[in-house]
Amino acid sequence: MKIRLASQENTLLAQTLYMDEHQLTTDVPVSDGGENLGPSPHDLYDAALASCKALTVMWFARKKNISVFxxxxHITRDDSQERQGIYKLTTSLIIHGDFSEEEFHQLSAVAEKCPVHKLMTSVTTEISTKVERAA
Structure with missing residues (x-):
């Protein structure tokens, strides 16, 4: 998948984010110089974890025929120590369905193992940036 962003005309900072056939607006809050026209990069980062946990649990439930409706x-962010290298995310999943206590424990364990959780906590991410002058 290729991700592309383009600055939105007539906005202060907003970008249109293109991911395959999907698109959305990303911006920063007014307090940070934006217009709050969409989620911020931090919001998208946090949302990646939330959506991965929910999708992983739902995928597992379907695979194991566990009745999850x-x-x-919910994600709660504590970025008060981000500049010191600590960024805290607290996730809470409320699972609705008809399942046993053993199945609930399986679903809980799977929530801890979603791929984005692993990326955020166990993997070294290498980033290279190329900046070019427009022709």
């Missing part, structure tokens, strides 16, 4: 997922 709905999942409510």
């Amino acid at each position: 709905h999942i409510d997922t």
Whole structure:
């Protein structure tokens, strides 16, 4: 997948984010110089974890024929120590369905193993940046 962003005309900082056939607006809050026209990069980072946990649990439930009807997922961010290298995310999943206590424990364990959780906590991410002058 290729991700592309383009600055939105007539906005202060907003970008249109293109991911395959999907697109959305990303911006920063007014307090940071934007217009709050969409989620911030930090919001997208946090949302990646929330959506991965919910999708992973739902995928596992379907695979194992565990009756899960709905999942409510909440993320709470504590970025008060981000500059010191600590960024805290607290996730809460409320799983609605008809399942046993053993199946609930399986679903809980799977929530801890979603791929984005692993990326955020166990993997070294290498980033290279190329900046070019427009022709």
